[in-house]
Amino acid sequence: MNEHRPDMIELSAYFDGELDPARQRSVAAHLAACPACAAQFDLLRMLAADFERLPAETLGFDLAGVIEGRLAAAPRPQPRHDRGWRGLLPVSVGAAASVACGIAMGFALFGGAAAAPRVALMSVFDTMPPGSLCIGLESCYTNGAKR
Numbered sequence: 001m002n003e004h005r006p007d008m009i010e011l012s013a014y015f016d017g018e019l020d021p022a023r024q025r026s027v028a029a030h031l032a033a034c035p036a037c038a039a040q041f042d043l044l045r046m047l048a049a050d051f052e053r054l055p056a057e058t059l060g061f062d063l064a065g066v067i068e069g070r071l072a073a074a075p076r077p078q079p080r081h082d083r084g085w086r087g088l089l090p091v092s093v094g095a096a097a098s099v100a101c102g103i104a105m106g107f108a109l110f111g112g113a114a115a116a117p118r119v120a121l122m123s124v125f126d127t128m129p130p131g132s133l134c135i136g137l138e139s140c141y142t143n144g145a146k147r
Contacts, residue, residue: 004034004036004037005036006034006036006037006040006041007037008040008044010027011027011037011040011041011044012044014027014028014031014041015041015044015045015048
C-alpha cells in the first residue's frame with residue numbers, strides 16, 4: 001500500500017511564508033484536498049501557538065558587561081624577546097634529533113653498504129644468472145622442484 005506522507009519541511013515553509021507565490025498556491029490547494037497534510041499542518045499551527053504562549057524568560061542582568069570587566073582585569077602574558085641563543089636551544093636540539101633519527105632509519109631500511117654482501121649471498125638461490133632472460137616461469141622460479 002502506497003500511503004502519502006506529508007512533507008514537513010514544505011509545510012513549515014508554507015506556514016512561515018517562505019515559499020514563492022506559485023508554490024504557496026500549490027501547497028494551499030494540496031492542503032484543501034489532502035486530509036493527512038491538513039492534519040499535520042493543524043498540528044504545526046497548534047505547536048506554533050503553544051510556543052507563543054510560553055513566558056519570555058530573562059536573566060535580569062547582562063552577562064556581557066561582567067565578562068568584559070573580567071577580561072580587562074586579567075593579566076596578559078608578555079612575550080619574551082630577550083632570550084638570545086638560549087631561546088633557540090630547544091628547537092635546534094629537536095631538529096638535530098629528528099635529522100639523526102631520519103638518517104638512522106634510512107640506513108636501517110635501505111641497509112647502506114652492509115646490504116650488498118647479503119644480496120650477493122642470496123644470488124645462490126637464483127636459477128638464472130642476473131641479466132638472463134626467462135623462457136618460462138619454470139626456468140626462473142622453480143629452484144629445481146618439479147610440479
